Amino acid sequence: MDRQRRTVQRIAVAVARATIALTVVACGASPISGHPEGQNCTVPGVTDKEVKIGFLYPATGPLADGFHAFRAGVDARLSAANADGGVNGRTLSYTWRDDASDPATNLVSARALINDDGVFGIIETTGAATGSAPFLHEQGIPVTGLALEPVWGADDNMFTHLSFASPGSITTWGDYAVSQGGRTAFILRTAFSETMRTIAENVSTSLRTAGVRIAGSADVSPSASPTSLGAQIKASGADTLIALTAPDALDQALIGARNAGVPLKVTLSFSPGYDQSLLQKYGRQLAGTSYFLEYTPFELDTPAHWEFLRAMNMYAPQLQPPVQGGALSGWISADMMIRGLQEAGICPTRQQFIHGLRAVRDYNANGLLPAPLDMATNAGQLNTCLSFVKVSDDGTRFNPEPTARCGRKI
Incomplete structure (x- = not known):
């Protein structure tokens, strides 16, 4: 029986090909609507008993550590679905490939998943999706994942x-900064990252629209000098620090700013810094720092969070603590793949998947998103609704705002 075919996953840490067989159910809003036996489905990756999915991410390279949590979330979501029996009677398995965050390797790995491994669709998180995107579109391959480009x-x-990395801007960032007393901003960006440059431009537009002056900016790395950063921030006259950087770089900037006597009213960063382990590492240095999130904060403790944490502890115990934004993004990306398969019907095709998921007007990952997404119109559009959390004064916890903030497009 399908339910007797549960597998135990193992997270690979080296460059290798691995297939993790996961028994998966269609969960969420759509019920099981039939059984595939006897269906003559000839789409690659689809058999009477299984749908094979590809997973593409940087398992190696300088950015690899930042994506292991995402994979753990994918494993947990598929395995949680595993407990209930299958998407229209089919189990899901996935095969992964490494792209090392390199566009050329990304294309080679995507071609291998489609041409050699014969997957139906791909879950992807990487900073190099530009390598394979034209090929995957030409082949009509469904892709779900984290958009970093x-x-x-x-x-x-x-x-x-x-x-976040789409062109244009939203008022949400600027409105939040002003509500916290911000009037003049200094922006830190990750050095050599075009994605962070795009996000920085979007946030800058939002701040200016809200009446916040941009007093300066700097490209930084985790090895940046706190003294130098503090001097730059102080010289700018900024009372607001926008940090689109790695957590280590933000820590150095805050040390420098405080040593220089900068009276910061607002420090705002993005979701990679929303991590309990960082509070354990940096403590009071992050006190008062705010983070904007594309999902509902864990501290709101919803039933959807309970489901996520139960699955993480059961199926991805290697990730500790499990309360990590990267893992939740992996969970949501896998959930979106499952939802697309549900919408595609008993004998799914790639085109039915794309058409069906684009027709979903209220996708909210069972309550994990700040506001429902209209999949028919959200392609290439910035999310206008964001959640915000702030580090407590003693640096021991995140305090969430009770509801998401929703702005407008600029």
């Missing part, structure tokens, strides 16, 4: 719950 908004086959 504008290319995610170009084609109808790519689905995401996160669109």
